[in-house]
Amino acid sequence: MLLQALAFYVFAAVTVASAAMVVVSRNPVYSVLFLILAFFNAAALFVLIGAEFIAMILVIVYVGAVAVLFLFVVMMLDINLTEMREGFLKYLPVGAAIGVVLLAEILLGLGVLGSGSVTIEGLDKAGAQVLAVDNTRAIGRVLYTQYFYLFQVAGIVLLVAMIGAIVLTLRSRPGVRRQKISDQLYRPKDQAVTTVKVPTRGGV
Amino acid sequence: MILGLESWVLARPEIFLAAATGLLLIYGVVRGEVATPFVSVMTSVVLLATAVLLFMPYREGTAFASLFIVDRLTTTMKALVLVGSAIAILMSRAYFEQVKAWRFEYPLLVALATLGMMLMISANDLMSLYVGLELQSLALYVIAAFQRDSVRSTEAGVKYFVLGSVASGMLLFGASLIYGFCGGTAFVQISRALLDGRGAEIGTTIGLVFVVAGLAFKVSAVPFHMWTPDVYEGAPTPVTALFAVAPKIAAMSLLVSVLMGPFKPLFGQWQQIIVVASVLSMALGAFAALRQQNIKRLMAYSSIGNVGYVLLGLASGSEKGIEAVVFYLAIYLVMTLGVFATILMMKRRDVMLENISDLAGLARSQPMMAFAMLIFMFSLAGIPPLAGFWGKLYIFIAAVEAKLYIPAVLGVLASVVASYYYLRIVKVMYFDEPAEEIDRPVFGINRAVALVAAFLVAVFSLLPQPLSLIAAAAAKGLFS
Numbered sequence: 001m002l003l004q005a006l007a008f009y010v011f012a013a014v015t016v017a018s019a020a021m022v023v024v025s026r027n028p029v030y031s032v033l034f035l036i037l038a039f040f041n042a043a044a045l046f047v048l049i050g051a052e053f054i055a056m057i058l059v060i061v062y063v064g065a066v067a068v069l070f071l072f073v074v075m076m077l078d079i080n081l082t083e084m085r086e087g088f089l090k091y092l093p094v095g096a097a098i099g100v101v102l103l104a105e106i107l108l109g110l111g112v113l114g115s116g117s118v119t120i121e122g123l124d125k126a127g128a129q130v131l132a133v134d135n136t137r138a139i140g141r142v143l144y145t146q147y148f149y150l151f152q153v154a155g156i157v158l159l160v161a162m163i164g165a166i167v168l169t170l171r172s173r174p175g176v177r178r179q180k181i182s183d184q185l186y187r188p189k190d191q192a193v194t195t196v197k198v199p200t201r202g203g204v
Numbered sequence: 205m206i207l208g209l210e211s212w213v214l215a216r217p218e219i220f221l222a223a224a225t226g227l228l229l230i231y232g233v234v235r236g237e238v239a240t241p242f243v244s245v246m247t248s249v250v251l252l253a254t255a256v257l258l259f260m261p262y263r264e265g266t267a268f269a270s271l272f273i274v275d276r277l278t279t280t281m282k283a284l285v286l287v288g289s290a291i292a293i294l295m296s297r298a299y300f301e302q303v304k305a306w307r308f309e310y311p312l313l314v315a316l317a318t319l320g321m322m323l324m325i326s327a328n329d330l331m332s333l334y335v336g337l338e339l340q341s342l343a344l345y346v347i348a349a350f351q352r353d354s355v356r357s358t359e360a361g362v363k364y365f366v367l368g369s370v371a372s373g374m375l376l377f378g379a380s381l382i383y384g385f386c387g388g389t390a391f392v393q394i395s396r397a398l399l400d401g402r403g404a405e406i407g408t409t410i411g412l413v414f415v416v417a418g419l420a421f422k423v424s425a426v427p428f429h430m431w432t433p434d435v436y437e438g439a440p441t442p443v444t445a446l447f448a449v450a451p452k453i454a455a456m457s458l459l460v461s462v463l464m465g466p467f468k469p470l471f472g473q474w475q476q477i478i479v480v481a482s483v484l485s486m487a488l489g490a491f492a493a494l495r496q497q498n499i500k501r502l503m504a505y506s507s508i509g510n511v512g513y514v515l516l517g518l519a520s521g522s523e524k525g526i527e528a529v530v531f532y533l534a535i536y537l538v539m540t541l542g543v544f545a546t547i548l549m550m551k552r553r554d555v556m557l558e559n560i561s562d563l564a565g566l567a568r569s570q571p572m573m574a575f576a577m578l579i580f581m582f583s584l585a586g587i588p589p590l591a592g593f594w595g596k597l598y599i600f601i602a603a604v605e606a607k608l609y610i611p612a613v614l615g616v617l618a619s620v621v622a623s624y625y626y627l628r629i630v631k632v633m634y635f636d637e638p639a640e641e642i643d644r645p646v647f648g649i650n651r652a653v654a655l656v657a658a659f660l661v662a663v664f665s666l667l668p669q670p671l672s673l674i675a676a677a678a679a680k681g682l683f684s
Contacts, residue, residue, distance in 0.1 A: 149211075149268035153323060153335040156222060157342060160316050163229070164346035167309045168361075 007112045008048055014101065015041035028074040030094060036067045037098050044109050053136040211267035214274050217257040217282070218322050224250040225315045232308035240308040244293055247311035251290035251318060255283050264681075266328055270390055273328035276681025280530060280674060281325045281457035288449040288537050289318040294649045295545055296442030299556065303440070305351045313350075314446060317343035321454035325461070330379040330389040330415075333458065337375070337422070341368050344451060348439045360438030367431045371421035378414025381407050394466035409473055415462065416477055422455035425515055426484035429508050433492075436504035441556065444500055445544030448507050453533050456514055460526060463518065464682055471521055478519040483614050485512030490621035498558050499547055502625065503540070506584060509622055510536055516615055517599045520606030527672070527679035528598035534671055535583075535595040535664070542657025543580045545650040546573055551643045560629060565638020573642075574633045576658040581630050585623035589665035598672075 018041065021034040039062040046055035133141075143151060212219065228250070232243045258279050266273045293311045300306040320340030327333035345368060349361020379389065386394045386403035397403030421428040436444045463474055489509020496502040514536075517528040550557040550573075557563075567574040583592035596619060603612040664671075 146269045147271075147331075149271045150331055150335055153332070153339060156316065156319065157335065157339045160313070160339060160342045160346070163309055163313060163316075164342065167307070167313070167346060168349060168352055 004048070004112050007108050008045070010108060011041045011044045011048065011105065014038075014105070015045065029071070029091070032067060032071045032074055033095065033098055035070065036063055037102065039063050039067060040102060041105065044105060047109060048112070051135055053139055210265065211272070214263055214265055214267040215272060215326075217254045218319060218326075220257055221250065221254045221315065221319050221322070224253075225312055225319065228308075228315075229312050232312065237307065240306055241297070243308040244297060244311040247315050248290040248293045251286050251293070251315060254322075255286040255290075258283055258286075270392065271329045271332040272323075272326050273391075274326060277457070277461065277526075277530070277678045278325045280678040281453060281533075282322050284453050284534055284537055285318060285321045285325070285450045288453065288541065289314055289321075289446065291541055291653055292442060292446035292450065295445060295541075295548055295653055296440075298648060298650065299440060299442050299548055300351075302554065302556070303351055303354070305353070305440070310347060310350055313343045313347050317347070318450060321450060325454055325457045327458065327461070328391050330382065330391075330394075333462070334372075334376065334379065337455075337458070338372060340451060340454065341372065341422075344447065347443050347446070348435060350443060351440045354440075356438035357440055360435045363431055363438075364435045367421070371418045371428065373418075374414045374421075375418025378411040378416075378418065381411030382415065385411065391462075391466040395468065398466070398469040404469070409470065412467055412470060412474060413477065416459075416474060419455055419459045419462070420481055423452055423459065423511050423515075424508055425481040425511050426488050426508065427481065429485070429488065432508055433501050433504040436507075437498055437501045441500065441544065441548055441558075444503070445541065445548070448503060448540045448544065449537050452507065452511065453537065456511070456518075456529065456533060460518055460529060461682070464521070464526065475519055475521060478515050479608065479611050482512045482515035482519055483611050485509060485515065486615050486618035487512075490618040493622065493625045496625070497560055499560050499563075499629075500558055502560065502629075503543060503547075506622070506626075507540070509618065510584075512618070513596060513599050513615060516603050516608070516611055519611070520602040520608060522602060522606055523679050523683045524605060525599075525602040526682055527675045528595075528602040530675035530678045531598050531672060532595040534675070535591045535661075538657050538660050539580055539583050539592060542576065542654050542661065543584075545653035545657065546577050546580070548650045549573060549654065552640060553643065557642070560632055561636075562639060562642075563629065563633050564636035566633040566642060568638055569641045570644070573654070576654045577633060578630050579658045579662050581626040583661045585626040586619050587623070591661040591664035594665065594668055 015038050018034040018037040022031045022038065025031050025034060039058060043055040043058040043063075046052070046058060225247070228243050228246055232239045262279065264275050293314050296310065297306065300310065317340050320336050320338070320343060322336075324333055324336030324340060327336055345361055345365040348364045349358045351357035382394060382403075383389050385405050385407040386397035388394060388397065394403065398408070417428060420426075421431075424432040436447065439447065463478070467474060485508050489505050489507075489512055493502050493505035493509070496505065510532075514529050514532050517525045517532060519525070520528075547558075548556075550562065552562065563574075563577075566577070579590065583590035586593045586596045588594075596615075600612050600615060603615070
């Protein structure tokens with residue numbers, strides 16, 4: 001129980017601290033790295049309360065997709081690449097520190113795995129019966145039946161996001177010349193090539 | 205059976221709207237920009253058809269494992285929202301054609317936002333509340349920025365998006381606390397937990413405060429109103445017209461069904477919050493609008509003030525109060541659509557006008573438009589016998605009956621202050637030296653909307669009976 005409480009406080013403290021660093025840090029690349037650290041710690045907190053499915057989803061979706069996307073956006077801002085390379089040594093200590101913290105936490109997490117869940121007084125009314133099966137299975141049982149409606153509406157929300165992204169960014173510029181391969185292939189010889197008789201020593 | 209036929213029958217207006225929107229989307233994508241006029245007219249037709257579908261045949265009950273509820277109140281509110289959105293789409297064509305942003309996605313996004321509003325009105329669970337709200341908000345963020353070549357429009361979109369996300373975050377945080385302390389997200393579970401005392405802990409109250417804060421943002425009640433003037437001013441005018449009616453009505457309906465439904469046992473606690481928000485909204489709506497020069501900004505403050513009155517009706521917590529809320533919202537819908545239809549007609553040499561001073565001398569050059577505007581302004585100021593007066597009267601009667609004397613008196617005083625700026629517009633139109641002539645409005649949908657709305661507002665006092673019967677039936681649905 002002591003180890004577990006310790007793990008909880010470590011993960012929680014690192015989450016809060018790295019979340020603060022996301023906001024405070026001047027360099028946007030650091031911000032994104034700290035954001036990833038915060039996501040990992042939040043995932044660890046989920047493992048602690050026995051919600052391994054949400055923990056995995058958090059890592060896959062947020063770290064795997066969202067954070068990398070953020071990193072892309074940050075990189076596409078006006079930070080040029082050579083400057084980034086030059087700063088590699090400068091970034092190394094922070095990057096390494098984050099790596100070490102993560103590694104230590106993974107070890108800690110493995111250490112407390114299976115020693116039960118953290119309970120908070122008064123907040124335990126919701127989930128008691130769910131713990132009878134592991135929670136990936138529990139979600140699978142209700143997602144397409146009981147929560148079918150929410151699942152469908154979430155799909156419509158994603159459709160709106162897609163329409164929105166297209167509406168706000170896609171432009172049809174009239175002046176742009178696109179390559180039309182079929183036009184190129186069907187172009188007759190007399191339009192494409194002219195034969196010029198070049199007089200000897202005359203030049204073109 | 206969780207997904208029995210009954211669920212599909214109850215949700216058929218929503219399913220119809222979603223399917224029709226999907227088909228129109230495919231049509232628009234295939235045909236490209238030439239499809240825009242057809243898609244926009246069809247979307248309005250679909251929205252109106254959905255409104256008809258609500259009532260034939262009318263049914264009540266819960267669907268989809270109790271995530272979704274249909275009763276008199278939700279049906280009435282949905283009808284208001286659908287009519288508001290359909291008219292807002294029809295009103296927007298001329299404006300968007302002029303700024304060259306007339307694209308088929310606009311009506312479809314409005315339709316999807318309306319779908320979100322219907323789902324949130326019908327929410328019977330904190331989760332379905334959230335997905336409905338998010339569907340609505342996401343579509344609205346996009347259409348706020350729809351005129352993407354205009355800096356102000358994109359700024360409005362970004363502002364609305366960022367602040368809206370914060371509000372959603374607060375709402376979710378509150379919902380998670382309520383879930384933890386009450387042991388469920390379904391409204392029925394929450395209300396059961398609160399009634400038998402299991403959930404009546406301080407954590408539930410804190411959660412409730414966060415949920416109310418998130419919803420107060422959506423209706424732009426005062427401590428959470430900061431976005432409203434900027435977004436209303438920056439967004440394209442037809443979008444502002446939509447914002448001022450449909451999402452307000454939907455979010456207000458949601459607030460009513462959440463507070464009067466599962467959280468009825470905590471009435472004593474939320475009543476204080478709602479009373480404070482209501483009084484502050486009425487006061488800010490009255491005082492902040494006094495110095496506005498831009499008519500869209502003025503309408504933003506006016507809508508904040510109006511939300512204050514509606515909240516006062518909700519704060520009374522009685523059947524009569526809810527009846528007054530429905531009544532007021534219906535009148536507000538007509539008045540606001542009318543005002544915006546008039547604003548959309550104001551052009552000078554094909555440039556849209558937005559300043560109040562541009563209206564000078566309108567009475568001489570365009571007497572019809574000026575007269576319609578006069579009726580709306582008198583009605584918004586609450587001058588009898590126009591419709592706006594009756595709306596306020598019902599609210600104040602409900603508040604007094606619930607012994608909310610001081611808020612009611614403050615509300616009357618605020619409406620006196622507010623009448624200054626409504627009447628100032630009338631003064632500018634009728635007595636100021638004429639500015640350069642305003643273009644003759646071509647006969648179009650905006651003119652028709654303005655005239656019909658002015659007519660409805662003007663003759664309302666002859667027959668308030670039908671609307672008050674509908675409102676009473678809707679309120680009864682919540683209390684039975």
